[in-house]
Amino acid sequence: xxxxxxxxxxxxxxxxxxxxxxxxxxxxxxxxxxxxxxxxxxxxxxxxxxxxxxxxxxxxxxxxxxxxxxxxxxxxxxxxxxxxxxxxxxxxxxxxxxxxxxxxxxxxxxxxxxxxxxxxxxxxxxxxxxxxxxxxxxxxxxxxxxxxxxxxxxxxxxxxxxx
Amino acid sequence: xxxxxxxxxxxxxxxxxxxxxxxxxxxxxxxxxxxxxxxxxxxxxxxxxxxxxxxxxxxxxxxxxxxxxxxxxxxxxxxxxxxxxxxxxxxxxxxxxxxxxxxxxxxxxxxxxxxxxxxxxxxxxxxxxxxxxxxxxxxxxxxxxxxxxxxxxxxxxxxxxxxxxxxxxxxxxxxxxxxxxxxxxxxxxxxxxxxxxxxxxxxxxxxxxxxxxxxxxxxxxxxxxxxxxxxxxxxxxxxxxxxxxxxxxxxxxxxxxxxxxxxxxxxxxxxxxxxxxxxxxxxxxxxxxxxxxxxxxxxxxxxxxxxxxxxxxxxxxxxxxxxxxxxxxxxxxxxxxxxxxxxxxxxxxxxxxxxxxxxxxxxxxxxxxxxxxxxxxxxxxxxxxxxxxxxxxxxxxxxxxxxxxxxxxxxxxxxxxxxxxxxxxxxxxxxxxxxxxxxxxxxxxxxxxxxxxxxxxxxxxxxxxxxxxxxxxxxxxxxxxxxxxxxxxxxxxxxxxxxxxxxxxxxxxxxxxxxxxxxxxxxxxxxxxxxxxxxx
Numbered sequence: 001x002x003x004x005x006x007x008x009x010x011x012x013x014x015x016x017x018x019x020x021x022x023x024x025x026x027x028x029x030x031x032x033x034x035x036x037x038x039x040x041x042x043x044x045x046x047x048x049x050x051x052x053x054x055x056x057x058x059x060x061x062x063x064x065x066x067x068x069x070x071x072x073x074x075x076x077x078x079x080x081x082x083x084x085x086x087x088x089x090x091x092x093x094x095x096x097x098x099x100x101x102x103x104x105x106x107x108x109x110x111x112x113x114x115x116x117x118x119x120x121x122x123x124x125x126x127x128x129x130x131x132x133x134x135x136x137x138x139x140x141x142x143x144x145x146x147x148x149x150x151x152x153x154x155x156x157x158x159x160x161x162x163x
Numbered sequence: 164x165x166x167x168x169x170x171x172x173x174x175x176x177x178x179x180x181x182x183x184x185x186x187x188x189x190x191x192x193x194x195x196x197x198x199x200x201x202x203x204x205x206x207x208x209x210x211x212x213x214x215x216x217x218x219x220x221x222x223x224x225x226x227x228x229x230x231x232x233x234x235x236x237x238x239x240x241x242x243x244x245x246x247x248x249x250x251x252x253x254x255x256x257x258x259x260x261x262x263x264x265x266x267x268x269x270x271x272x273x274x275x276x277x278x279x280x281x282x283x284x285x286x287x288x289x290x291x292x293x294x295x296x297x298x299x300x301x302x303x304x305x306x307x308x309x310x311x312x313x314x315x316x317x318x319x320x321x322x323x324x325x326x327x328x329x330x331x332x333x334x335x336x337x338x339x340x341x342x343x344x345x346x347x348x349x350x351x352x353x354x355x356x357x358x359x360x361x362x363x364x365x366x367x368x369x370x371x372x373x374x375x376x377x378x379x380x381x382x383x384x385x386x387x388x389x390x391x392x393x394x395x396x397x398x399x400x401x402x403x404x405x406x407x408x409x410x411x412x413x414x415x416x417x418x419x420x421x422x423x424x425x426x427x428x429x430x431x432x433x434x435x436x437x438x439x440x441x442x443x444x445x446x447x448x449x450x451x452x453x454x455x456x457x458x459x460x461x462x463x464x465x466x467x468x469x470x471x472x473x474x475x476x477x478x479x480x481x482x483x484x485x486x487x488x489x490x491x492x493x494x495x496x497x498x499x500x501x502x503x504x505x506x507x508x509x510x511x512x513x514x515x516x517x518x519x520x521x522x523x524x525x526x527x528x529x530x531x532x533x534x535x536x537x538x539x540x541x542x543x544x545x546x547x548x549x550x551x552x553x554x555x556x557x558x559x560x561x562x563x564x565x566x567x568x569x570x571x572x573x574x575x576x577x578x579x580x581x582x583x584x585x586x587x588x589x590x591x592x593x594x595x596x597x598x599x600x601x602x603x604x605x606x607x608x609x610x611x612x613x614x615x616x617x618x619x620x621x622x623x624x625x626x627x628x629x630x631x632x633x634x635x636x637x638x639x640x641x642x643x644x645x646x647x648x649x650x651x652x653x654x655x656x657x658x659x660x661x662x663x664x665x666x667x668x669x670x671x672x673x674x675x676x677x678x679x680x681x682x683x684x685x686x687x688x689x690x691x692x693x694x695x696x697x698x699x
Contacts, residue, residue, distance in 0.1 A: 026271065036622070038268060077618055079194065137652045143422055
């Protein structure tokens with residue numbers, strides 16, 4: 001039943017994902033292949049490719065999770081609502097639906113749902129990481145004052161998770 | 164090249180923006196803007212239109228004649244700064260700068276392309292200052308100046324860190340950072356400014372430093388560092404303050420004696436300058452090298468910078484040595500001499516240790532501590548044990564201003580190679596002149612702007628991630644106080660397991676001091692022989 005190549009499906013998927021970015025921006029994110037000039041776009045392209053491979057083949061959960069993690073890390077700080085940030089996973093269902101049949105479709109859609117649940121975990125992990133980083137940043141600013149006053153001291157702060 | 168498969172020729176349409184770039188409406192989403200300046204800070208600095216307001220308010224309480232003020236301000240600056248008029252006229256919109264901005268790369272917002280960000284001002288310039296714009300309006304790329312345009316300027320002028328990466332690629336040499344500076348000046352005329360810039364500026368005006376630390380507090384901080392250094396090395400250094408007749412005035416960013424990891428760099432300076440016997444003193448008023456006036460207006464740069472030459476004169480020093488800071492050096496290198504000089508009461512700096520004459524500082528009379536230290540190492544004047552930094556696998560972030568505004572590219576690397584054993588460069592198009600900004604410079608390193616900073620810092624963090632994964636790098640060094648404050652949270656988010664340090668922290672670690680006790684810890688108090696796993 002599969003009529004589209006992996007590359008074409010990937011392009012469709014990437015294009016759908018990039019719709020959440022303003023026009024000209026999407027073009028750059030999709031087009032520029034240098035990972036250092038375009039870290040967001042190239043990370044998404046690379047990670048979506050991994051997800052597609054894993055969903056359609058053996059589903060190495062560790063590899064899929066790593067790819068998913070790298071996309072969610074970017075989308076968690078791009079000013080998107082949580083639902084928007086994670087909708088890219090469900091968009092694949094729409095693209096694949098006409099391509100797959102019967103048990104194969106069920107299998108892949110089940111795997112996509114599994115990834116979606118995992119994505120919630122990652123999204124929260126990164127939001128929480130921003131809170132932690134903000135708190136640590138505030139503490140660093142008054143480091144010497146705190147240390148001078150001996151309030152708890154550096155040691156205790158380290159134990160509480162600061163650096 | 165093989166022919167593409169038929170399905171690969173499928174045309175994929177990326178949607179055009181739902182509205183044209185001339186539409187100025189912006190949405191102030193939480194996490195993507197900085198809070199307004201407090202009225203007390205405007206009053207303290209004598210700036211206009213002090214009031215209570217926030218960027219997300221519908222009514223910004225602009226003065227009734229705000230439009231005239233802005234247009235008069237533009238006219239004045241077009242006449243005063245030839246560069247500004249040139250930058251308004253000369254851009255051919257070739258797009259070479261478009262994908263060079265870290266905010267654009269990280270956010271994908273087209274108005275963060277330097278060309279479009281500048282076009283937000285150029286369109287107003289065309290409308291009111293060019294014949295074609297007056298006659299043909301939008302057809303000639305001209306826009307009316309409205310309150311929405313003011314809000315848009317505010318939004319995007321505070322999404323430029325004035326890092327000047329885009330200007331490296333402009334075939335005409337347009338310095339978009341200067342356009343941002345002018346826009347911020349104009350906004351300042353009607354009281355649209357941010358607190359993270361004006362509070363440090365007001366503090367600086369009062370106490371001499373951004374943090375508002377008074378002389379006794381400054382002395383306490385320095386004394387505390389001297390005590391700690393003695394505990395670590397067994398050597399008591401003399402760090403005098405306001406001592407007349409010293410040979411050199413040492414000016415450092417205030418974060419060096421207040422924040423971390425800056426503080427360890429400060430300990431490094433104290434150890435090094437003691438070891439080579441430099442006759443130096445601090446000033447309790449010139450207790451800040453940084454200058455947030457740079458992010459406000461040319462007048463404010465001059466007002467805040469004046470203390471450096473004044474204090475050098477009062478204390479009767481021969482020349483000035485400056486610490487690790489970024490925008491501080493743009494001011495010192497490019498503005499101080501003409502704004503508050505000539506410093507003809509000072510001498511061309513000569514290192515008393517090596518005899519080297521710093522011809523490059525002939526005019527400003529101020530030497531960067533990396534130049535001073537690199538010279539010491541080159542002449543073999545200090546003993547170094549790089550093995551003491553073996554727990555670190557190091558890379559170097561070229562802080563924007565020292566790299567692009569003063570060309571300080573080799574000295575930091577030369578020092579690093581001498582004080583540590585493991586050093587790896589990040590990819591070529593992310594370092595030196597092409598270095599990516601931390602994403603938080605020019606007064607944008609606020610807590611409320613955190614999310615925007617994470618986006619803007621992605622290109623830098625991404626290059627760090629590459630060397631972490633490839634070489635096991637676990638320390639990012641830099642020579643900018645803002646970097647040292649804002650790279651740690653950036654890396655905490657994007658590249659956990661990589662720490663941040665100043666170069667002179669590593670110098671202080673490696674420095675073998677005469678009469679020191681056996682060093683069991685580095686300046687952070689961590690055991691020297693402990694090798695850490697690069698990352699978890």
